[in-house]
Amino acid sequence: MAWRTSHGGSPTKRSFLAAGLGLSGTAILAACGKSGGPKRDALVVWHSYRGREKAALEEVAALYSAQVAGKARPVRCVGVPNDAFADKISAAVPRNKGPDLFIFSHDRMGGWVESGNTVAAIDFFLSEQDRQGFLPGMLDATTYKGVTYALPLNFKSAALIYNKRLVPSPPRTTKELVEIATKLTDKARGRFGFAYAYDDYFFHAGIANGFGGGAFNAAGDLILNDPANVAASDLVRRWRSELNLLPDDPANSLVTALFNEERAAMVMSGPWFLGEAAKDIDLGIAVLPMISEANNQPMRPWMTIEAIYLAAGTADEHEAWQFAKFLAGPQGSTIMAQKGGQLSASEAAYRVPAIANDPIISAFKAQGALAVPMPNLPEMTLVWSPADKAMKRFTKMETTSQSAWNDCQAEVQAAINALRASQAGGRA
């Protein structure tokens, strides 16, 4: 039996490079990455909230700090701009310059786990009772290779948003969708029954997942050219290029503009759309239609789940956990839902009548029950750009769906192999 050599490489070679190239500073930084950081006088939470979400989070933090005053450290919330957030975490936490906890969506999690020293596992703290407190499927999003790394706070997924004046009752199947859309569409005059960013893989995924396809299978293998994905693509291609129901080059900004000018009666978009929609349009939200072409399976859009992570190397993991649990638990989630306007991932928030009876929240919650978490594998980021490219190629009839996805599969697989090859040294 041959044992693999340990991953660190020989220190001699490392010292050679470090001394020779003036990088000893970086090497030292990297070397102390694993030791615990100093204990600050407050638990620092990084978030990228603004407006009422920020106010709600600060309220929860103040409530918690008051409850534990004298027993544990208070919580201090620090806002960090969203666009730089993930990279800041990747750079700061492994070097012990980061927060004790942070709030971010679940899709970068796999990358953080794989690069190490960024997020702490929480299975040890997480009791069965804690697990029951979340809506079904939410914890799957924050679980990577069998280990849970974060507590879900809220979720966002696309649903069907429609103009009530143009569409009195929303379609329940794609067959009805096509019927309504055909009536309302006059492409030459720029009027559409249904519009969405169909060449954006994020939105297409709902249909692909409904057919039983997707980007990866349960084992984590890439299945972009799977027959189910090809069937889903052929459906979109039919809508766009045979039935001429969908607008050309549909950027999200175009979809919003069409809806606001009442030129698009129905759109597929998420809760973020509500902020952009014109206030004078009476809009309704419904679950995306079932796919008639796939035995009436529901569309399963991807959802992104915002979660609270324990940063690796935080001075007191249990204390950090206490706040994470409080925020994701009944008190925290109710405040975040009521005052922050979030779609809570926790059951408890929906016991509040004002939330449970809100038609918009109920519709998004019903859609969330059908949605699937976006894969949290680090390889997922390699999929986006080639998949969008493939979508453009077959929707514009440049080639067949099958051949577009075959090319895409080969391209992404090559990128994954290149990424994985770098890891061949192994990580103990």
Place this chain on the structure above:
Amino acid sequence: MKRNLSAIFFALLMVISGAVFFLQQAAQHRDEAASGAVALVTASDLAKLGSAGLTAGLSDQTIGVMMADVLKRSGRDGDRYRLVMRNGKQLAASNWPGEAAPRPLNLNEKPLYDLILGLPMEGAKLKPEALGAHAAAPLVVAGQRVGMVEIVQTSKTSGPALISPLQWGAIGLGILVLAGLALVQPKLGAWAGLALPLGVAFVLGQFTGANLATTSQLLLDNLNSTARAVDEAMRAVAASNGLTLAGDVARLDSAVVAGAVDGAALNTSLLFLGGLGALIGGFISFGAASATWRALTENPTAYAYVAPALIGMLALAFFPFFYGFILSFTDTTLLNQGASWSDRWVGFANYASILGDFNFGGNGAAFNYQNFYWTLGVTIVWTVSNVVLGVAIGLGMALLLNIKGLRGVAIYRTLLILPWAIPNYITALTWKGMFHPQFGAINQAIQAFGGQPVQWFDSVGPSFITGLATNAWLSFPFMMVVALGALQAVDEDMYEAARIDGASPWQQFWLITLPSLRPALLPAIIVSVVWTFNMFNVIYLVSAGQPSGANEILVTRAYRIAFEEYRYGYAAAYSVVIFLILLIYGVFQIRATSATEANNK
């Protein structure tokens, strides 16, 4: 003379202290790796036994007793062990003093629990603890990791020193002799500062290599006999408990020792150290050090004033540059950022892969637009066409604005500078909207004049034009301002003289205007080429390289490699290639301009 001696002294001080540090590190690493290997064999054997026991339905307690038995039989009672079970978060067995087992884990024992799922199936060596080598292996039942065995090996395995005292003595003697020679022969002295450090480093490397070769087999045999003892004890305990174990006897191969001390790398490190020492020696013995010191002491104020800028440049410009440069020789990606530089080092492989990319697709597959040479070609065409267009429009506008007696010049000038004043990503997004096939202003204008709408982003040519139009809009104001300034400086007398001589306006333009503009326009064109070459925003935001990445330029491609494929090392190499192309262009361009300037004088 004194200088030569101090050169030798400082250079050797550097080499020898560095070598002592390296050798000590290497010896320590070798001993840790050897102890770790034994700990790992022990942990894996115990985990194998435990897994078999759990599968056969034995209790955690029984397995704990069996583990203690194995350690006793193999004479390793000194090793500390823990058996941690995932189910119920139990510490099932332990022989650490003061640790009662079985009991649930404490809050501060979370790392033990986290380790279970963090372990690879065949176990792992962990960071050495203060007590000794540390390893752990998972207990596996039906493919699931249900617990783990952790071993801390208290007895240390230590091998012989990498350089014996006798060898150190010999080296010292050699140094004394050579230093003495350098004193006697002052001409040789300066060179001794160079040669001695290199020689010492070389000899140290040779000694280490020879010592490693003779001792590694010995170390390996020792390790193997320990491993075999643990293995036999495990089998005996298994047999007495009625368990059958699959698999062969664990055997360590030479990779353990080879991995523990990379002889070749150590040798390279020492030689490198020697080189560094030689640099220091040469710096002192050839007088550069004293010259530097003199310069510093003679103008302390000047250097003090420059220091902040110097430090700023070092930290903000040179460090990132060299970091990127070094990164380009590694295969750093998102997944292995934490690994050591030596693990990631790939030499010139990235460059070979970029420059040797002759996969253009074809043979049934789509054309490979990701190919480096295609992207380079697009970038060059992009740069040339943009600069030509920018200069032509800018110059044209400047000539129009320069017409004598033109009314409202100030208004025109302000309006024409506007595209420059608006942030370019806003302009880019606006143009992208204008190129929308159905709702964009451009296609609507084409249709208003009875034309057919163009699918701008569907094929290579039109998609290229979208970027070109946007960038021309962005770049002409700069050229216009430069040209206008230069035009107003042209002496009116020259035109008057030309008119008297009967020159046509065309002749006036070619023979007076253009030559007068050249000193101002040439530098503007040079920077404009660099800007356009790396014009990320326009390409990324307008066409995004559509269709199929055919209209990417080098810099957007590098961005995609780094932030969409997460291959940081490869992207760094790509960026260095871009830098080299621009460097070659810059050198060439500076030569060309200085030649023209010389002609003007």
